[in-house]
Amino acid sequence: MQSENRFFDDFVKFMNGAAGTMAGVGREAGESAREHAKSWIGGLDFVAREEFDAVKAMAAAARDENEALKARIEALEAKLAKPIKTPKAG
Known part of the structure; x- marks a missing residue:
């Protein structure tokens, strides 16, 4: 055993x-x-997730700034397109 x-x-x-x-x-x-x-x-x-998110945020900010600048340019071009009124001599 x-x-x-x-x-x-x-x-x-x-x-x-x-x-x-x-x-x-x-x-x-x-x-x-x-x-x-x-x-x-x-x-x-x-790239690391943090780097990707940082670049993504910068791109969004740049896109927003681009849209604001585009609106300003369109407003200025609209202003320039209007004929300038000059007083008539006479």
Whole structure:
């Protein structure tokens, strides 16, 4: 009977060790995959979300300013298009 218990004890120890090893291999594989992904993405021309949002906000402000300037130009052109009334000499 004691030999059977020892066999099961050794088997359980072996399986625990194998499970720990497999968990470690899984962690290392995940870390390696993340590093490869970072390396690959780092080589591409991506921008950070903060940079994108800043440029987007600047573009919106420039668009608003452009619209305001366009309205001013149209008002000035309308003013210039009206004939100038000069008093008649006489």
